[in-house]
Amino acid sequence: MNGVIDLTVFQVGLAYIFVLMVLIIVRILGIKREKELIIASIRMTLQLILVGYALVYIFDNPNPMITGLIILVMEAFAVHTVLGKYKNKLSLPMKKVIAFSMSMGTLTCIVYFLLIVVRISPWYEPQYFIPIAGMLIGNSMTGISLGVKLLLDGMISQRALVEEALILGATPQAATRSIIRNTFDAAILPTMNSMLGMGIVFLPGMMTGQILSGTAPTTAIAYQIAIMLGILGAVALSVIILLKLGYRTFFTQEVQLQTGLLDN
Amino acid sequence: MFKFVDVKYMDILDVPSLFIEKGKITTLVGASGSGKTTLLRMLNKMLSPTQGKIMFKETDLVDINSVTHRRQVTMLSQNPVVFEGSIRDNLNIGLKFQEKSLLSDDALLSMLEKVNLKKGLDTSPNALSGGEKQRLALGRVLLLNSEIYLLDEPSAALDDETEETIIHRVTEYVRKDNKTLVMVTHSKAMAEKYSDTMIEIAEGRCQSIRGCKRERSY
Ligand SMILES: Nc1ncnc2c1ncn2[C@@H]1O[C@H](COP(=O)(O)OP(=O)(O)OP(=O)(O)O)[C@@H](O)[C@H]1O
Numbered sequence A: 001m002n003g004v005i006d007l008t009v010f011q012v013g014l015a016y017i018f019v020l021m022v023l024i025i026v027r028i029l030g031i032k033r034e035k036e037l038i039i040a041s042i043r044m045t046l047q048l049i050l051v052g053y054a055l056v057y058i059f060d061n062p063n064p065m066i067t068g069l070i071i072l073v074m075e076a077f078a079v080h081t082v083l084g085k086y087k088n089k090l091s092l093p094m095k096k097v098i099a100f101s102m103s104m105g106t107l108t109c110i111v112y113f114l115l116i117v118v119r120i121s122p123w124y125e126p127q128y129f130i131p132i133a134g135m136l137i138g139n140s141m142t143g144i145s146l147g148v149k150l151l152l153d154g155m156i157s158q159r160a161l162v163e164e165a166l167i168l169g170a171t172p173q174a175a176t177r178s179i180i181r182n183t184f185d186a187a188i189l190p191t192m193n194s195m196l197g198m199g200i201v202f203l204p205g206m207m208t209g210q211i212l213s214g215t216a217p218t219t220a221i222a223y224q225i226a227i228m229l230g231i232l233g234a235v236a237l238s239v240i241i242l243l244k245l246g247y248r249t250f251f252t253q254e255v256q257l258q259t260g261l262l263d264n
Numbered sequence B: 001m002f003k004f005v006d007v008k009y010m011d012i013l014d015v016p017s018l019f020i021e022k023g024k025i026t027t028l029v030g031a032s033g034s035g036k037t038t039l040l041r042m043l044n045k046m047l048s049p050t051q052g053k054i055m056f057k058e059t060d061l062v063d064i065n066s067v068t069h070r071r072q073v074t075m076l077s078q079n080p081v082v083f084e085g086s087i088r089d090n091l092n093i094g095l096k097f098q099e100k101s102l103l104s105d106d107a108l109l110s111m112l113e114k115v116n117l118k119k120g121l122d123t124s125p126n127a128l129s130g131g132e133k134q135r136l137a138l139g140r141v142l143l144l145n146s147e148i149y150l151l152d153e154p155s156a157a158l159d160d161e162t163e164e165t166i167i168h169r170v171t172e173y174v175r176k177d178n179k180t181l182v183m184v185t186h187s188k189a190m191a192e193k194y195s196d197t198m199i200e201i202a203e204g205r206c207q208s209i210r211g212c213k214r215e216r217s218y
């Protein structure tokens, strides 16, 4: 290992040749995507530059308030993304459940992971806190998003079965048991699949990044194993909270099906 | 057993007053769309009146836990619903939902015989005909051995002969244990033959049961 090769601005500039290449291909194929492509490249560059400088500042001046604020923004962004995806299909109680399960599920795992597994000090050390929280929240967001979709689909497609179960004297919990089971299973499947392929089909981004920046592969692997388990925990916890609280929003006080949202 | 006081359900039903007697067989007749199913669903709290109140054994239904109520007042839906699994699973599922102990194969088989369904317990119910599914669903609710039954057209998809057999057995079963039965039927002949009281809901959207109720005792 000869330390890290720093990229100069010129070297990074050379990488833009890829954008140029795609532009040419797109032009030849006659796909009208030039504008989006240029915007995407510029936005990506600007966003990362800004984030880079912000991180430099934040890492140099560790502050519990700032770390907390950033976590809050990440959680809010994740909740907002899920809600935006299912705009008119969610009831107000369901939206609350989404926000609650996202934050409870991830915060619990973030705290455990950083304070008990990695044992960072001070507890708000941004260099660890921010990237790890980002990974757990990002993965939970995908899990919750899938969970919401499957729960809604299940309630709509199996509505007659759920209703018949109620008629036969089932509690809402018993009436939705199979929907909840299937949804949980499907929502954690992507995480499990990525665990199965890890190291063979692909090297995870975090590990690649660490290795590129000079960390010994063994250290990088230790981190990757721990973070993968943390991700599994965060996804499973937030999805189960979502489902356990979410199914109730489909029933009224009188234990009748909450129609309306299920009708269309 | 049930007493309606100025009940309305949206603009679909208007029932100023109605009694359903304990230990009697009451039939509900009326044209399609007149509100028979709606009335039945109110009795087991799958629908709640938008106005007025329904008393059940002197208590307002509003104050009774819905799940507890449905375990006492068992309803058979108009359209049979078949759950995942075998015929055995489908017969037992009501007991399972009510957290009661499941029945032995012998008991299940004798119920299949009672509802005239000649199929094995391990058969998948998906291939059953409409009428067979309806009898499976009937068997499922009869196994619950409830005090009160609400049956929504239990014989709609059946031929005359099977209909006669099934209704005969059901009413016999109900009378033997002095159960209460409210049954929707499209057949006035059946209603007159087997019921103690017949309630007729007037054509179209029922404005009032008072005017069209025809009570008679046999
Ligand atoms: N959830 C609902 N919202 C609006 N209208 C409804 C609803 N449920 C039923 N209706 C209407 O109420 C009326 C009565 O319906 P109901 O199912 O009680 O009739 P029914 O007497 O059981 O008819 P059938 O003999 O065809 O089964 C119908 O006009 C129906 O379209």
Ligand SMILES: [Mg+2]
Pocket (backbone or CB within 6 Å): B036, B037, B038, B078, B152
């Ligand atoms: Mg009906």
